[in-house]
Amino acid sequence: MYRIATPETEEDFARYYDFRWLILRKPWNYPPGSEKDEYEGVSEHRMILDGKGEIVAVGRVHLNTSEEAQVRHIAVSGDHQRKGLGQMILSALESVARQLGAERAVTNSRETSIDFFQSCGYRVEAEAPNELNQLKRSQMVKELTENNVLMLHPKWCNELQQxxxxxxxxxxxxxIKIYQYTGRTFETRASLNKNINIHGTMFAGSIFSLATLTGWGMIHLQLKQQGMDGDIVLGDGDIHYHKPITMQPRALCNIETLSGKFDSLRKGKKCPIKLQVDILDGDTPVAEFKGVYWVLPVTSTT
Incomplete structure (x- = not known):
């Protein structure tokens, strides 16, 4: 399980900066402290924690102008790469930038990261000053709108929404609307106004429905990825609530939480799939849903 967190305490920031130095500066023999710059105090910082509370990715965003946000210092642990965490932290930073009113995001990318940023919708605009006086960089830009989040297989997502x-x-x-699908992460969002109770927070039953539907959608898209079809039903679901939702209901399902194989479905047998859906209020984790779904072979009607 991975979750987005915001460093708040001195201890949080100490761990955050140490991780940033370890990944981005130590390999180039730069001392601790070189990972910081003059924009730290006016930036929004985010980190991804694993199930043990260990930091596995970090990133930062700040405003250059009221219309432009700059993304910097994205770093992912070597042991957790190729799991969609880079996309996950970048998406969180872009969400913050939108909330701050930015209309576009810029980043100065090392040559090795250009493909990653291009896959997330950025384009190369110009050369940027070298980093650490030795690493060539390119300035990359992305226009920030609600419609340009990463949506792998948009046709499948539109069909699922329908x-x-x-x-x-x-x-x-x-x-409930599909917000993004990266192949490894599936995110949906709901309207708070349509699910609000007398306390001004989201109904617990609505949170449960959002979670179960998100898990259902993730399995549906994974079946599509494998060229398979099946009837998906919820077998069992358990949810733990920690905080109320008062702003933006979000549900995230990461492929790392899925356990089970679709092999038996190819043989005409049902198969169980377990997964976890994290519920957030904006960027704040508020609940976890663990479900067991059954995928049943599609029976012919002829």
Missing amino acids: TWSETIPISEHMG
Whole structure:
């Protein structure tokens, strides 16, 4: 399980900066402290924690102008690369930038990171000053709109959204929309106004429905990835609530939480899939859902 967190205490920031130095500066023989600059105090910082609370990725964003945000210092642990964490931390920073009113994001990318940023919607605009006086960099730009988040297989996502609308009416009433799909991470969002209780927070039942539908959608898209089809039903679900939702309901399912194989489905047998969905209020984790779904072979009607 991975979750986005914001460093708040002195201890949090000590761990955060130490990780940043370890990944981005130590390999080039730069001393501790070189990972910081004059923008730290006016920046928004985010980190990704694993299930043990260890930092596995970090990143930072600050405003250059009221319209432009700069993304810097994205770092992912070598042991956790190629798991979508770079996309996850970048998406969180872009979300912060949008909330601050930025209309575009810029980053000065090392040559080795250009492909990553291009895959996330950035384009090379110009050369940038070298980093550490030796690493060549390019300035990359992305226009920030609600419609340019990473959406792998948009046709599948649109079909899934339509299926929910037609066959699961509660999804329409709750305002549940697919926000992004990277192949490894699936995110949905709901309307707080359509699910608000007398306390001004989201109904617990609505949170549960958002979580179960997100897990269902993740399995549906993974089946698509493998060229398979099946009827997905929830077998068991357990949710733990920690804080109320008062702002932006979000649900995230990462592929690392899935356990189970679709092999038996190819043989015409049902298969169980376990997964976890993290519920957030903006960037704040508020609940965890663990579910067991059954994928049933599609029976012929002819």
